[in-house]
Amino acid sequence: LLLMERTAVLRKDYPLVQLLAGHLHAMAGDHDKALIAYQDYLRLTRYQHDRAFEHDLRIMKRKGSDTSDLQQARLDIETKGAGLVSPFLWNYLSLDLDGIFLVPPQDGNLYYNMGVASVFSENPDSALDYFTTMVQLAPGDASAWANLGTLYALQKDLVRARESWSHALAADPEQSVATEGLQRLETKSFSQETASYVSFQFVLPLTGAR
Numbered sequence: 001l002l003l004m005e006r007t008a009v010l011r012k013d014y015p016l017v018q019l020l021a022g023h024l025h026a027m028a029g030d031h032d033k034a035l036i037a038y039q040d041y042l043r044l045t046r047y048q049h050d051r052a053f054e055h056d057l058r059i060m061k062r063k064g065s066d067t068s069d070l071q072q073a074r075l076d077i078e079t080k081g082a083g084l085v086s087p088f089l090w091n092y093l094s095l096d097l098d099g100i101f102l103v104p105p106q107d108g109n110l111y112y113n114m115g116v117a118s119v120f121s122e123n124p125d126s127a128l129d130y131f132t133t134m135v136q137l138a139p140g141d142a143s144a145w146a147n148l149g150t151l152y153a154l155q156k157d158l159v160r161a162r163e164s165w166s167h168a169l170a171a172d173p174e175q176s177v178a179t180e181g182l183q184r185l186e187t188k189s190f191s192q193e194t195a196s197y198v199s200f201q202f203v204l205p206l207t208g209a210r
Helices: 002-010 015-027 031-063 068-080 087-093 110-120 124-137 142-154 158-171 176-186
Strands: none
Touching: 002 015, 015 031, 015 110, 031 068, 031 087, 031 110, 110 124, 110 142, 124 142, 142 158, 142 176, 158 176
């Protein structure tokens, strides 16, 4: 973690550093710092996307090339909330890695981890927003649906709680948080004290290792 913090000082504009820092802070149990690092990752990703777009746009205009595909790529990135999973951005960030081939990072569970960090930081409204974004990006993510169900149940929105837990079980019939949540609703034993969540899921960038 100390080495990562020193690296962040040297590469302040490089998103991957903050993504890894978020994972490390979460593993260490510092959820507030994890959330800040993940938010910095998103901010830097958007900043680098803009730089990559302007870089390629200048080159294409100089060559007289059609820029419609490039314009669409930018719209797709903004619409999907994509991070470094975008080949468009990763190609740009890899320009200074001459002769080195790296697999694009996997950050598909970023919003999920931001949701978990928000839960542990006792910010349920933010957690609800992050998990909602996660299921929009990955409708088959059982863990995000399960955690959404818990959040809705705590807000007494039992219709959405049941719907979310049903989505979770459709994606993973053995999802225990969803199964237990539905059972507790039926027995009217669900409460703040019995509420449970699925915790962080770390996917290491570049390797995809979990």
